[in-house]
Amino acid sequence: MNSTGWHQARRYARQAGSPLPRVDVPLAGAVGAALAQPLVALSPLPAYDCAAMDGYAVAGTGPWRMVGRILAGDPGTPAELAPGDAVEIGTGAMVPAGADAVLPYERATRTGRTVSGEIEPGRHVRRRGEDCPAGQQVLPAGTVVNPVVLGLAASLGHDTLTVHRRPRVGMVVTGAELRTVGIPAAGQVRDAIGPMLPGLIRDAGAEPAWSTRIADDASALVAALLRADAEVLVVCGATSAGAADHLRRALDTLGAEVPVRGVACRPGHPQLLASLPDGRFVVGLPGNPYAALVAALTLLFPLLGRLAGRTEPAALTATLAGPVTPHDRDTRLVPVARVGSAALPVGHDRPGSLWGAAAADALAVVPPGWAGAEVELLPLPAAETALPPPAPVSRRPAGAGAATEPARQSDQVTSVSVGP
C-alpha cells in the first residue's frame, strides 16, 4: 500500500476543501458552528453608565440629601443630581448625570434622609463602553461558537450569528458480518463504528445527514457513493485488500482522485481520502473500530473542520509518562489520560478494541523512532460537544431579505410575583 506520512496526510485533509457558504442562524442554533465573520459589538458594554454596587449614587461632597431611588430596569433617564444630592441605587441601574460615585450600603451611614460616608470619585460606577465600545471586533472569524460565545453575542446585542454552514456527512457502514443489536452469534460482529460516528461528526463541526448499511457488495457501495445529499461520505470497512473490500475499486469506477491511499500510522494504515468528480469527498475508515477512530481523527476531523470554517486548532503537547515503544517506520497513536502536563498511556489499544480510547481523553502522536521527546496530543471528543444542536439550524443564505428574518423576540420583561 502506498502510504502518506501521518502529518502530511492531515495537511492534505485540511487543504482538500474550502469553507462552506455562510448562513444566518438564531443564536441557539449556532452552537458548534464557526463564525463566518468577526463578532462585532452592536452596542457598547455596558450600554449605559451603571452602578456596580447596591447603595447610593452621590454628587459633590457629603453629607448628601436623599432625593429618590433608581432600580435596574426603571424606565427613562434619571434626573441629573445637583451637588449634595444622593439617590438610592441598585446594581445595574442607570447612574444619573452629575453623580461622582456610588457609595455601597456597607460604607454608608444613613440618618433619615441624610447619607454620609467616604467616597473615591468614579468608584463603583461602570462607565458606558468601558468593557467594550460599540463597533469593536471581539472575536475573529473561524471561532467555534460555544455556550460562552453565545452569551457574549447576546450581551453585545446579537439575535442571530453569521456562521459557515455545517458540512453534511453521509455514513456508509459495510460488512455482512455486522449486527446492530444483541450479542453477536459465531462469525458475527457487533457494529461499533456506526454508534460512534454521529458524535464524532458533530464534534468535528459537521452534521450527520444519513447512514446506510450494506453488505460487502461492490454495486451497493457504488450506489451509496452516488447519493448526492452530503458533502462528505464516510465509508467504514472495505478499505483493505481483501476479496470483500471494494472501496478502492468503487472509487476507481467513479473516477475519483485519491490523494491519500493509506497513512503511515498504527493502527489505521488502510484509511484513505478521495474526491469524487462532482467535488464530494470520501473518507475511508478501516473496519477495526480503534483503527477507525484513529482514521477519523487523522483525516475526517481536519477535512470537516476546514469545510465548517473552523480555525485550525493549536497543537497540544505533553510529556509521555509511561513505557511506549515507537514503530520504526510509522506514527503510533496511543490512548492517554492527561494528568497535569503529562500524558499517561492507558493501554488496551489493539486495533479492534475501543476500551483504551474510551478510558482516555486524548491520543498521543508518537512519531517513528520517537526517543522520549514531547508528543502532540489529539483530544478525544467530550460528550457535550458531540450532542445534537439544541434547535434546528436555518439554512437561509446571508442577506436573503427581510421576509425571512427570524421573528424578533419580545424585549419586555414579564413581572412575576412570588411569596404570599
Ligand SMILES: Nc1nc2c(c(=O)[nH]1)N[C@H]1C(S)=C(S)[C@@H](COP(=O)(O)OP(=O)(O)OC[C@H]3O[C@@H](n4cnc5c(N)ncnc54)[C@H](O)[C@@H]3O)O[C@H]1N2
Ligand atoms: N492483506 C492485508 N490485509 C489486511 C491489511 C493489509 O494491509 N493487507 N490491513 C489490515 C488492517 S490494519 C485493517 S484495519 C483491516 C481493514 O480492513 P477493512 O477496512 O477492509 O475492514 P473489514 O475487512 O471489513 O473489517 C476488518 C475487521 O473489522 C471488523 N469490523 C468492520 N466493520 C466494523 C464495525 N462497523 N464495527 C465493528 N467491527 C467492524 C470486521 O469484522 C473485521 O474483523 O484490514 C486488515 N487486513
Ligand code: MOO
Ligand atoms: O488499521 Mo489496522 O491495525 O491498522 O487495524
